[in-house]
Amino acid sequence: MEDQVLFTRFHAAFDVEPPPGAFANLGAALVQQPVRAPRRAWFRFELRPEVRRVVAAVALIAIIAAAVGAFLAISHYVHRNVPIHVPKVTATATCSQGFRMYSATEGWQGSESHTSDGGLSWQINVPTVANQSKGFAECTVDALHAWTAMAVGSPPTAATGMVVLETADGGTTWQQRGSVPASGFYPGAELEFINDQVGWFLVDSAGASRKLYVTVDGGYHWSDVGAAGLDNVARGCSESGMIFVSSDRGWLTWDCTNGPKSGTGSPGGAVVAVTSNGGHSWTPVPLTGMPSDLICSAHAPLFTGTAGVMPMVCTSNAQPAWAGVYRTDDAGLTWTLGVPPFQLADLYEVSFADASDGFALAGSQGLYGLYKTTNSGQTWTVVKKAVFVSQDIPQLQFVDTNVGFAATSSSQGGLWQTTDGGLTWGLPGHRVIAGNIGCPAPSTPGSGAAPLPVLMASATTGWAVGALHTTDSGLHWSSPRIPSPPDQSAGYAEYFLDADHAWVVEAAGSARACADHVVVFSTADGGATWQQMGSVAVPGATLGDVIWGQQPSSASPFSERGGAPSLSFVDPLHGWMEVMVCGQTFMDCPISELLYRTGDGGATWSLLVNETAGSGPCSLPTGIVFSSVTTGWGPLGGCGSSGGPIAVTHDGGLTWTPQPLDVGSCCDGGPLFIDAVNGVVLGSTTSSGAADDLLTTSDGGVTWTMQSVPALGIDPTNESYTLDDFGFSSPSEGWMLYTIWGPTQVTYRLYHTADGGKTWKRINEPIPPQPGSETNFPTPNFYFLDANLGFISSGTDLFRTTDGGRTWTRLSVTVN
Amino acid sequence: MQGTLTLDRPSDELVGAARAGDGAAFAELLQPEYRAAYGLAHSLLHNASDAEDAVQEAAFKAWRKLGNLRQGAPLRPWFLAIVANQCRTHRRRKAWPGQTEERPAEPVTAPPDITAALDLKRAVARLPYDQQLILHLRFSLDLPFEEIALTLGITPKAARTRVERSVQRLRPILSPKEQTG
Numbered sequence: 001m002e003d004q005v006l007f008t009r010f011h012a013a014f015d016v017e018p019p020p021g022a023f024a025n026l027g028a029a030l031v032q033q034p035v036r037a038p039r040r041a042w043f044r045f046e047l048r049p050e051v052r053r054v055v056a057a058v059a060l061i062a063i064i065a066a067a068v069g070a071f072l073a074i075s076h077y078v079h080r081n082v083p084i085h086v087p088k089v090t091a092t093a094t095c096s097q098g099f100r101m102y103s104a105t106e107g108w109q110g111s112e113s114h115t116s117d118g119g120l121s122w123q124i125n126v127p128t129v130a131n132q133s134k135g136f137a138e139c140t141v142d143a144l145h146a147w148t149a150m151a152v153g154s155p156p157t158a159a160t161g162m163v164v165l166e167t168a169d170g171g172t173t174w175q176q177r178g179s180v181p182a183s184g185f186y187p188g189a190e191l192e193f194i195n196d197q198v199g200w201f202l203v204d205s206a207g208a209s210r211k212l213y214v215t216v217d218g219g220y221h222w223s224d225v226g227a228a229g230l231d232n233v234a235r236g237c238s239e240s241g242m243i244f245v246s247s248d249r250g251w252l253t254w255d256c257t258n259g260p261k262s263g264t265g266s267p268g269g270a271v272v273a274v275t276s277n278g279g280h281s282w283t284p285v286p287l288t289g290m291p292s293d294l295i296c297s298a299h300a301p302l303f304t305g306t307a308g309v310m311p312m313v314c315t316s317n318a319q320p321a322w323a324g325v326y327r328t329d330d331a332g333l334t335w336t337l338g339v340p341p342f343q344l345a346d347l348y349e350v351s352f353a354d355a356s357d358g359f360a361l362a363g364s365q366g367l368y369g370l371y372k373t374t375n376s377g378q379t380w381t382v383v384k385k386a387v388f389v390s391q392d393i394p395q396l397q398f399v400d401t402n403v404g405f406a407a408t409s410s411s412q413g414g415l416w417q418t419t420d421g422g423l424t425w426g427l428p429g430h431r432v433i434a435g436n437i438g439c440p441a442p443s444t445p446g447s448g449a450a451p452l453p454v455l456m457a458s459a460t461t462g463w464a465v466g467a468l469h470t471t472d473s474g475l476h477w478s479s480p481r482i483p484s485p486p487d488q489s490a491g492y493a494e495y496f497l498d499a500d501h502a503w504v505v506e507a508a509g510s511a512r513a514c515a516d517h518v519v520v521f522s523t524a525d526g527g528a529t530w531q532q533m534g535s536v537a538v539p540g541a542t543l544g545d546v547i548w549g550q551q552p553s554s555a556s557p558f559s560e561r562g563g564a565p566s567l568s569f570v571d572p573l574h575g576w577m578e579v580m581v582c583g584q585t586f587m588d589c590p591i592s593e594l595l596y597r598t599g600d601g602g603a604t605w606s607l608l609v610n611e612t613a614g615s616g617p618c619s620l621p622t623g624i625v626f627s628s629v630t631t632g633w634g635p636l637g638g639c640g641s642s643g644g645p646i647a648v649t650h651d652g653g654l655t656w657t658p659q660p661l662d663v664g665s666c667c668d669g670g671p672l673f674i675d676a677v678n679g680v681v682l683g684s685t686t687s688s689g690a691a692d693d694l695l696t697t698s699d700g701g702v703t704w705t706m707q708s709v710p711a712l713g714i715d716p717t718n719e720s721y722t723l724d725d726f727g728f729s730s731p732s733e734g735w736m737l738y739t740i741w742g743p744t745q746v747t748y749r750l751y752h753t754a755d756g757g758k759t760w761k762r763i764n765e766p767i768p769p770q771p772g773s774e775t776n777f778p779t780p781n782f783y784f785l786d787a788n789l790g791f792i793s794s795g796t797d798l799f800r801t802t803d804g805g806r807t808w809t810r811l812s813v814t815v816n
Numbered sequence: 817m818q819g820t821l822t823l824d825r826p827s828d829e830l831v832g833a834a835r836a837g838d839g840a841a842f843a844e845l846l847q848p849e850y851r852a853a854y855g856l857a858h859s860l861l862h863n864a865s866d867a868e869d870a871v872q873e874a875a876f877k878a879w880r881k882l883g884n885l886r887q888g889a890p891l892r893p894w895f896l897a898i899v900a901n902q903c904r905t906h907r908r909r910k911a912w913p914g915q916t917e918e919r920p921a922e923p924v925t926a927p928p929d930i931t932a933a934l935d936l937k938r939a940v941a942r943l944p945y946d947q948q949l950i951l952h953l954r955f956s957l958d959l960p961f962e963e964i965a966l967t968l969g970i971t972p973k974a975a976r977t978r979v980e981r982s983v984q985r986l987r988p989i990l991s992p993k994e995q996t997g
Contacts, residue, residue, distance in 0.1 A: 007958065009955075010952070010955035013936040014952065016858045017851070019864055022850075023847060026850070026875055027840070027843035030876075031839040
């Protein structure tokens with residue numbers, strides 16, 4: 001019997017109303033962009049009234065199109081369409097869209113993202129045009145050359161044309177080339193180039209005939225080919241690919257998802273059409289053996305000389321249901337179906353390096369085998385029975401018979417690489433565990449940026465993020481010499497108790513899990529020496545899971561204060577560690593949350609709470625701080641909506657109780673306890689979630705008193721603000737740092753209170769750092785030891801004040 | 817049953833007008849299905865803007881292919897199938913390496929137990945796409961197995977089996993006290 005709870009829970013979790021006006025927008029777009037009507041009425045000589053209306057509408061559209069065309073022709077007279085003589089050439093390249101590597105190191109994702117290091121890093125350059133509308137096409141022909149076409153129109157829901165842009169330097173710079181007319185809300189478009197000069201551009205505008213344009217000068221000028229029969233080949237279907245192998249011979253493929261199949265009237269099927277005269281006329285290609293009742297999509301054919309292959313994948317909406325590879329030996333005049341030996345229903349991805357050699361990923365989601373053919377798909381052999389275990393959405397591409405690339409859900413932003421034809425795969429820059437799962441790289445807090453002071457124990461001695469230590473007031477910082485545990489993974493936390501005592505926790509894994517235990521290090525001599533303390537196995541971490549020492553989203557900008565929120569010590573012996581087990585993506589986090597306690601400085605840890613996401617009462621807060629051996633605090637986020645926004649424990653972390661506060665939500669950066677009894681917390685009573693309320697306690701959190709926050713005096717219609725950092729050095733002395741977003745500039749403001757938050761004064765002198773441009777500026781963080789001595793870090797520079805922020809000195813910092 | 821057509825004009829007339837290129841007629845035809853389509857897209861894409869785009873793109877595809885809708889056949893499963901395919905395409909595009917899966921903060925109407933909702937979202941997100949889809953069709957849109965079958969192009973029995981299998985995959989991540997099924 002079905003569980004009715006599931007209905008309730010799904011509705012509670014997923015019910016969502018469309019944004020106001022969403023359907024109105026769609027309706028307006030539909031009304032603006034009529035889809036081409038069937039044409040059978042044109043056979044009548046005497047037009048019926050409704051047909052006359054259609055004729056009138058078409059005429060009107062034609063007039064509008066002509067007007068638009070005239071406008072475009074005038075405005076782009078340099079790029080006017082003229083009859084073009086297409087030179088007789090054979091393709092030196094074929095166009096690709098999506099993820100495409102052209103060598104072991106260079107390639108593209110689409111035309112906007114380019115790599116020169118095998119996918120380890122990607123440079124993203126998105127070209128833009130004025131009045132950009134919906135509609136897009138792209139084409140890359142080699143490691144450097146790419147074209148992209150964008151629909152333009154005003155309003156943006158109504159395209160009036162498509163503008164072509166070209167890059168010849170791997171996307172670093174884009175130049176606008178020619179344009180062609182287009183109409184519709186989302187005109188279909190396909191670009192194909194066979195070298196850096198000759199290309200075709202198919203535009204499928206709603207309410208107008210398909211048009212095929214050709215260029216022989218790299219996209220500056222486009223001429224209407226005058227394609228005949230193009231409209232009748234796959235009416236109602238979406239083009240899925242276009243390839244030319246010479247200036248004469250080319251193929252077009254259409255995805256006829258639920259669409260008609262030309263000549264038969266039956267639904268479904270892919271349609272392939274061929275031209276032998278540069279696109280002037282098109283005829284359907286007969287393909288035997290293809291099911292007619294499924295949704296089929298043909299890959300663009302791939303040729304080596306006269307031999308070619310064309311993979312075909314059909315689905316039943318839910319999953320691949322049929323697949324095959326068609327091959328030709330006569331340059332595409334006739335095609336023969338080859339059948340892979342694996343379960344056709346499981347074919348997921350096919351990539352041919354040339355017309356003979358291809359690879360296929362076949363299997364259900366989570367378990368794929370890699371297969372290989374050397375005869376255009378007539379026979380297949382197993383390369384590897386299981387690759388990319390438990391991963392989703394693999395993408396596969398082979399540059400040649402040895403070098404291949406794949407993208408999966410554990411690619412960590414990179415690309416899997418093989419140099420031995422798929423036998424072994426590596427993920428550059430990342431550790432790989434069983435099942436070809438890529439693990440996140442270890443955290444490197446504090447590296448590559450100006451030190452961010454966390455705790456200054458005196459005017460000269462203190463700690464910064466990354467367990468950096470200074471003894472000369474922040475001029476020189478020493479990096480910790482902490483040995484990396486074997487199989488170190490992402491996940492890091494640190495806590496600084498005083499000038500001498502600090503702890504660092506690093507996550508580590510095994511051959512089976514990216515992270516399944518944490519290793520604790522501590523120092524009692526100001527970082528001069530570090531000792532490995534406990535190694536704690538984390539239950540519940542499974543294949544591919546990772547461990548976060550703190551929230552991966554870094555939601556709180558104040559997480560560094562008093563140490564990372566997942567680690568808290570009240571003296572050299574007593575501490576707590578909160579571990580969050582997450583899957584590979586943000587949506588998979590957390591799987592479970594665990595709270596440990598130590599009474600011997602971190603040598604041994606006992607598990608206090610193991611809360612599997614969704615299983616418990618949601619009582620364990622995230623980001624705990626302890627004010628004594630027995631009492632601790634932490635924000636519950638949405639968990640405590642019924643009982644209070646924060647939770648408190650009075651038994652050392654065993655049990656947690658929600659505590660009401662006079663704020664709707666909290667707690668950015670806290671609660672912060674200045675000592676055992678005095679603490680502050682920021683919360684919000686507004687729906688915006690802005691930290692607009694400050695509460696203080698002087699009795700260890702038994703009672704909280706609402707204080708004030710600085711009055712910014714901004715114009716809410718033109719300005720907004722964000723709170724970047726706040727902190728108290730004593731129960732009375734506190735600071736708040738804001739970024740003010742004005743209509744033309746961004747500024748920082750520092751406010752100070754000397755009476756525990758009752759009143760605030762702006763420190764009027766300009767504070768370093770100052771913002772750069774509006775799109776590139778640092779988020780500053782500060783630390784005040786007392787009413788006078790403080791630091792501000794911009795991320796690139798460290799500044800110090802000795803007069804409460806009125807003047808600042810930039811420090812010439814060294815880190816080693 | 818959700819989604820019963822409530823139209824100012826008879827649906828056959830609307831279909832005819834829409835096939836003839838009348839955008840207003842097609843919009844009227846889609847209106848009763850829009851909420852379900854948007855809800856499905858939002859559940860699968862986790863982003864309001866992406867969901868709106870996906871439904872719009874699906875709507876135009878559907879309009880172009882309206883000639884394939886058999887006379888008398890229900891519009892909703894046919895349209896939801898196109899939406900689901902559009903979402904699959906959208907997710908594949910988003911899954912290219914280096915392309916971050918942005919999920920910007922959106923205004924949330926807090927459900928009674930926001931944590932349980934988040935946990936369920938995370939649990940569902942761990943499932944393969946097809947299982948997510950069938951769970952949303954069943955438990956978010958309350959579709960009967962017959963309509964799920966029409967949407968996915970499978971038999972009602974297969975729809976029931978796949979729902980049950982997907983629930984089995986989901987249960988270990990749900991609360992033990994709720995594993996009653």
